[in-house]
Amino acid sequence: MPVDGDVPWDCAPHTGAKHDIYQRYLERWFPILLAGANAYPSVTYAEGFSGPGVYKGGEPGSPVIAMRALVAKVPKAKGVARFAFIDDDQRCVDMLLKTLKKEFPERPRTDAAMPVKVVHGTCATHLEATLDEMRAWGQPIFANLDSWGNAPVPYRLLRRLAGNVSSEVIVTLYPQHFVRFVSKHGEASDAVFGGDPTWRTVVDLAPEAKRRHILTCYRQALRAAGFPYLLDFELIPRTGQPLYLIFGTGHPLGVQKMKDSLWEVDRAQGVGFRDPRDEQAETLFDVNQPVLGPLTRLLTQRLRGSGPVRVEDLREFALLETVYRPEHVIKALKPLMDQGVLSIQGRGALWRSSVVSLVEASSV
Numbered sequence: 001m002p003v004d005g006d007v008p009w010d011c012a013p014h015t016g017a018k019h020d021i022y023q024r025y026l027e028r029w030f031p032i033l034l035a036g037a038n039a040y041p042s043v044t045y046a047e048g049f050s051g052p053g054v055y056k057g058g059e060p061g062s063p064v065i066a067m068r069a070l071v072a073k074v075p076k077a078k079g080v081a082r083f084a085f086i087d088d089d090q091r092c093v094d095m096l097l098k099t100l101k102k103e104f105p106e107r108p109r110t111d112a113a114m115p116v117k118v119v120h121g122t123c124a125t126h127l128e129a130t131l132d133e134m135r136a137w138g139q140p141i142f143a144n145l146d147s148w149g150n151a152p153v154p155y156r157l158l159r160r161l162a163g164n165v166s167s168e169v170i171v172t173l174y175p176q177h178f179v180r181f182v183s184k185h186g187e188a189s190d191a192v193f194g195g196d197p198t199w200r201t202v203v204d205l206a207p208e209a210k211r212r213h214i215l216t217c218y219r220q221a222l223r224a225a226g227f228p229y230l231l232d233f234e235l236i237p238r239t240g241q242p243l244y245l246i247f248g249t250g251h252p253l254g255v256q257k258m259k260d261s262l263w264e265v266d267r268a269q270g271v272g273f274r275d276p277r278d279e280q281a282e283t284l285f286d287v288n289q290p291v292l293g294p295l296t297r298l299l300t301q302r303l304r305g306s307g308p309v310r311v312e313d314l315r316e317f318a319l320l321e322t323v324y325r326p327e328h329v330i331k332a333l334k335p336l337m338d339q340g341v342l343s344i345q346g347r348g349a350l351w352r353s354s355v356v357s358l359v360e361a362s363s364v
């Protein structure tokens with residue numbers, strides 16, 4: 001859907017935080033895949049909803065951030081980096097072309113080493129065809145699918161990306177879009193969830209459970225598309241609507257690098273993030289003193305009903321199932337020890353090698 005208003009538009013605080021994450025992640029992604037020990041001959045960075053490349057205040061848009069990340073972090077001689085940008089608003093396409101020329105007056109790489117395509121069309125009709133045309137398949141693709149939150153991305157494309165070597169997606173989702181107008185959504189919206197209408201049961205849920213339900217359904221769709229590792233989180237500005245990012249990858253290393261990028265985000269922008277699975281929806285604003293309450297609750301849930309668990313397994317749970325890092329786990333277990341509800345096998349101290357269990361789940 002073309003932009004409803006002027007192009008370019010203001011850069012909202014959560015957009016700044018989102019850009020910070022893209023930048024930090026891509027500054028890791030490009031060098032690992034093009035200049036690392038197991039480098040590929042080529043990679044592709046693709047956007048289905050590229051925008052004009054610049055904001056009203058002059059802030060760079062995601063296409064510029066991605067190109068800068070490549071140029072800053074990968075030596076010229078290393079591999080081919082393709083860039084594909086799709087947008088269905090002609091004004092965004094025109095402005096992106098102009099912005100890229102202004103940002104890179106000298107081509108940072110030859111056309112052969114860095115082919116760039118800016119295409120007018122929808123993500124649904126033009127992204128896959130552009131990737132075909134650029135011969136991107138068979139080499140890693142990072143697809144940034146940053147729509148207005150309604151994620152009009154063909155499921156077939158997600159499946160093809162998931163099946164492609166070392167490929168990843170990051171999708172912007174506003175569950176409110178689906179919650180508010182559920183009765184008006186036709187079959188096209190089921191397609192967003194891989195054709196599964198389960199998301200529609202959102203009408204029967206309590207208000208606080210609705211967003212989580214939509215996210216869970218979208219996670220399931222991405223998993224069913226073939227992404228075994230997912231990371232989703234909620235960016236919370238001090239004022240305004242929260243934003244959800246869902247990242248899908250075939251490798252735990254991708255999750256780890258995305259999480260490192262998330263925890264490094266500049267909090268000065270006044271944007272926190274949150275684990276969508278935390279029942280108390282506590283926002284994590286201060287990165288220097290991570291708020292570990294939500295992780296303590298998530299670990300408690302994980303331990304409830306299970307027998308003894310190795311701390312090492314809880315670290316993996318934190319990495320793959322929460323927004324937290326493995327190194328947060330031991331600290332987050334401490335309050336449970338202090339309350340006397342966590343037992344350590346052998347009664348020793350709490351180490352990565354310890355085996356722990358809940359003493360009495362109901363008192364936590």
Ligand SMILES: C[S@@+](CC[C@H](N)C(=O)[O-])C[C@H]1O[C@@H](n2cnc3c(N)ncnc32)[C@H](O)[C@@H]1O
Nearest residue numbers: 001003049050051061062087088089122123146
């Ligand atoms: C959130 S903005 C993208 C911002 C950009 N990724 C950035 O971070 O700088 C969404 C863009 O998607 C475009 N758009 C909306 N629906 C689209 C569709 N179905 N296919 C392609 N582009 C679409 C809009 O014109 C708008 O430029």
